[in-house]
Amino acid sequence: MTRFISLIALFVAISLSSVAQLPLNMQRYHDSLTNIIRQTASDSLKARANYALVYYWVPIDTAKARHCLDEARRLSKQYPFLLAVSYAHEGYLYYSSDINRSDAAFATADSLLKHFTTREAYQASANVWINRAAIKQRKDDDRAYIDIVLNKVIPLALKAGDSAIVASQYAGVGVAFMNVEQYDKAEPYFNDAIKIYQSIHAQPSRLVAALNRAGENYVLLKKFEEAKKTVATVKPLLAPFPESELYAVHYMVEGLCYLHDQQYTLAETSFNKGIAAAKGPNGAYVIQEIELYKVKALLANKKYEPARQILLELSADEELMELGTSRLEVYEGLAASYAGLGQMKPAYEWMKVSRHLSDSLHESDLTNDINDLEMKYQRAESQKEIITLKAKNEQAALSAKNSRLYSILFASTTLLLLVVAIFALLYYRSNKKLLVQKELNHQQELKEIEQQQRLQFGQAVLQGEEQERRRLARDLHDGLGGMLAGVKINLSGQVEKMASEQQGELKKIIKQVDDSVTELRRIAHNMMPVNLLRSGLQAALKDLSESLMTDAVKIDFQAYGIEPSIPEQTQINIYRIIQEMLANAIRHADASSIMLQCSQDGDTFLITQEDNGKGFDTSAHAKGIGLSNIRNRVGFLRGTMDITSVINEGTTINIELHAG
Known part of the structure; x- marks a missing residue:
C-alpha cells in the first residue's frame, strides 16, 4: 500500500470556531462569513470571519486567501490572542506551496499561544500541533507524527474539552498504522473516532472522512463485507453535497471493493470518479494514491x-x-x-x-518505534491508575491514624467512659486488620499489573519473532527468488541462440534453476505461509497437513466451525503450535498415522492430535525445546494443554485456547 497523508490530519483548520474541517456546503459557508463581515461593526468578529475565509479560498484562489489573512491581521492589532492565531492561518496558507515556511509559521503560532490558558487557546494550540504533525507525516516521518499526536495534540485537546479533536487524532493514529501496514492496530483507532463523532453529532464531513479511511483499512484487512457496509453508510451522507472533495476517497474505497470482486471495469470507473473529485490542498496526494490503485485494476484487466x-x-x-x-x-x-x-x-x-x-527498506525499525510510542502511552495511562490507587490507600491510612487518636482521647478523658474506650479499641483493631487486608490487596493488584506487563512483553517478543520470520520469508521469496527468476529469463532467452547439441545441457541448467526456485519457495512458505495471510487459518492448516503427508505418513485433518475473524496474530500462534505438534509426531514419534482435529466454539479453540507413534515418557521429556515452545504459545493464548502418551502405543494431545 502506498503511504499517504490523511485527509483527517490535513483538513484541520485552526479556526476560531473550533471547526476542524470545512463544512460540506461550501457556498453557504462562504455566504454566512461574508454577511458577518458586512453587517457587524466589531473588529474582533470581522477578523475571525476573515480568518475562516482563508480556508475557503486556499484551494480556490491563494491571492484572495492572502488578502483575507492580511485584512484579519489588520483588524487583530488590538487583540493579542487573535494576532497569535494569525500565524496558524499563515501556516495553512503556505502548506501546499512552501512546507518549510508553513512549519515556521506554525512554530511561531505555538510560541505565542503558550501565553494563553483559555479553552479557545488550547483548541488553537492543539490544531497547530495537528498541522505540524501532518508536516512530519508528509516528510515520511511517521514516528514523529505519532509522538506529536500522543504527547502534544491529545493532551491539549483534553485540556480544551474538545472531543472532536480527540476523535480526529484517533483517526490520524489509525492512518499512521495503515502507513506501516499494521491494519489490525489501525482498526480500533478508527472505530473509537467514529463512535466519538456519532456521539457528539459532529459535522458530516468529519464522520465521512473517518468512515472513508476505516473503509479502506477494512479492504486492506480483507474484511470486504465491512468495507462495503462503510461505502453504503457514506453514500447517503454525501448525497446532498455532490461537489464535496470527500467523494474522492469514497470512490476509491468503492473501487477497491470492485477490485476484490474482480469487477475490474467497474473498479476503474470508480477510481476515475475519485480522481475527478479530488481537490483542495490534499488533492494531489489523493490522486496519486488512487492512480496507484487504478494501476492494479488495469494490470488485472490486462490493460x-x-x-x-x-x-x-x-x-x-x-x-x-x-x-x-x-x-x-x-x-x-x-x-x-x-x-x-x-x-x-x-x-x-x-x-x-x-x-x-525492497532489500534496502527497513520498515521493521519504523514499526518498532511506533509500537514503542504506543506502549509508552499505554504505560503512562496505567501509571496514572497506580498513583490514584496509592492515594486512596494513603487516605485510608490517615483515617486509621485519626481513629487511634480519638480512641486515646476518649480513654484518657474519664474512667467512666471505660466501656466506650473498650469498644473504640475493638473498632481500632478491626480497622487495622481491614487496612492490612487492603494493603495485601494493593500488593496483589501491583503483582497482577506486573504480570500483565510481562505477558505483554512476551507477546511482543513472539510478534517480533513472527515479523522477523515474515521479513526473512519475503526477502527470500522476493529477493533471491526474483534473482533466480531473472537468471531463468536470461537463460531461456539464450536457448534459441545456441546450437542444438548445446541446448540440451542449457535446458538441464534451467531445470536446476526451476528446482532451486521451488525449494526456495518451500522454505519461505514454511517460515511464513502466504496462504495463512491470504486464505485464513483453516486453509493454511489443510495445506500444512497435505504437505507433510507421504507414502509412509498419513494425516487425517478435520476442521469444524473455524471462524475467519480470529485475530491474525492468534492465527499465527495456533498455526505454529500445530506445526510443532505435527513435526514432533513425524520426526520423534515415527508415527505413520496422525489424526488432527481443530474446532471452534465462540472464543474457545480446541486442538486434538492422536498418533500411533512410539510414545514417550511425559515426565522425562517435559523440558524439551519443542514442547516448551508449544507450552509458551499456549500460555500466551491463555490456554491449557494435556498430554497422554504410552510407550509403543502412541500419543494424544488435547489443547484448549482462548481465540478471542
Whole structure:
C-alpha cells in the first residue's frame, strides 16, 4: 500500500470556531462569513470571519486567501490572542506551496499561544500541533507524527474539552498504522473516532472522512463485507453535497471493493470518479494514491499500456518518489506492465531495481518505534491508575491514624467512659486488620499489573519473532527468488541462440534453476505461509497437513466451525503450535498415522492430535525445546494443554485456547 497523508490530519483548520474541517456546503459557508463581515461593526468578529475565509479560498484562489489573512491581521492589532492565531492561518496558507515556511509559521503560532490558558487557546494550540504533525507525516516521518499526536495534540485537546479533536487524532493514529501496514492496530483507532463523532453529532464531513479511511483499512484487512457496509453508510451522507472533495476517497474505497470482486471495469470507473473529485490542498496526494490503485485494476484487466503510461507519469513526480514505499510500487508496476506487453528486457531491469529497493527498506525499525510510542502511552495511562490507587490507600491510612487518636482521647478523658474506650479499641483493631487486608490487596493488584506487563512483553517478543520470520520469508521469496527468476529469463532467452547439441545441457541448467526456485519457495512458505495471510487459518492448516503427508505418513485433518475473524496474530500462534505438534509426531514419534482435529466454539479453540507413534515418557521429556515452545504459545493464548502418551502405543494431545 502506498503511504499517504490523511485527509483527517490535513483538513484541520485552526479556526476560531473550533471547526476542524470545512463544512460540506461550501457556498453557504462562504455566504454566512461574508454577511458577518458586512453587517457587524466589531473588529474582533470581522477578523475571525476573515480568518475562516482563508480556508475557503486556499484551494480556490491563494491571492484572495492572502488578502483575507492580511485584512484579519489588520483588524487583530488590538487583540493579542487573535494576532497569535494569525500565524496558524499563515501556516495553512503556505502548506501546499512552501512546507518549510508553513512549519515556521506554525512554530511561531505555538510560541505565542503558550501565553494563553483559555479553552479557545488550547483548541488553537492543539490544531497547530495537528498541522505540524501532518508536516512530519508528509516528510515520511511517521514516528514523529505519532509522538506529536500522543504527547502534544491529545493532551491539549483534553485540556480544551474538545472531543472532536480527540476523535480526529484517533483517526490520524489509525492512518499512521495503515502507513506501516499494521491494519489490525489501525482498526480500533478508527472505530473509537467514529463512535466519538456519532456521539457528539459532529459535522458530516468529519464522520465521512473517518468512515472513508476505516473503509479502506477494512479492504486492506480483507474484511470486504465491512468495507462495503462503510461505502453504503457514506453514500447517503454525501448525497446532498455532490461537489464535496470527500467523494474522492469514497470512490476509491468503492473501487477497491470492485477490485476484490474482480469487477475490474467497474473498479476503474470508480477510481476515475475519485480522481475527478479530488481537490483542495490534499488533492494531489489523493490522486496519486488512487492512480496507484487504478494501476492494479488495469494490470488485472490486462490493460498494460495505460498502466505503463500512468506509472511513468508518477515516476516523474519527485515528491512522490521520495517515499520508499511509493517508489517500490511504481517499480514493481512497471516491471509487470512491460512483462505484460512482452518487453522482457525492460521488465527484467525494473524487476532488478524493485528488488534492490525492497532489500534496502527497513520498515521493521519504523514499526518498532511506533509500537514503542504506543506502549509508552499505554504505560503512562496505567501509571496514572497506580498513583490514584496509592492515594486512596494513603487516605485510608490517615483515617486509621485519626481513629487511634480519638480512641486515646476518649480513654484518657474519664474512667467512666471505660466501656466506650473498650469498644473504640475493638473498632481500632478491626480497622487495622481491614487496612492490612487492603494493603495485601494493593500488593496483589501491583503483582497482577506486573504480570500483565510481562505477558505483554512476551507477546511482543513472539510478534517480533513472527515479523522477523515474515521479513526473512519475503526477502527470500522476493529477493533471491526474483534473482533466480531473472537468471531463468536470461537463460531461456539464450536457448534459441545456441546450437542444438548445446541446448540440451542449457535446458538441464534451467531445470536446476526451476528446482532451486521451488525449494526456495518451500522454505519461505514454511517460515511464513502466504496462504495463512491470504486464505485464513483453516486453509493454511489443510495445506500444512497435505504437505507433510507421504507414502509412509498419513494425516487425517478435520476442521469444524473455524471462524475467519480470529485475530491474525492468534492465527499465527495456533498455526505454529500445530506445526510443532505435527513435526514432533513425524520426526520423534515415527508415527505413520496422525489424526488432527481443530474446532471452534465462540472464543474457545480446541486442538486434538492422536498418533500411533512410539510414545514417550511425559515426565522425562517435559523440558524439551519443542514442547516448551508449544507450552509458551499456549500460555500466551491463555490456554491449557494435556498430554497422554504410552510407550509403543502412541500419543494424544488435547489443547484448549482462548481465540478471542
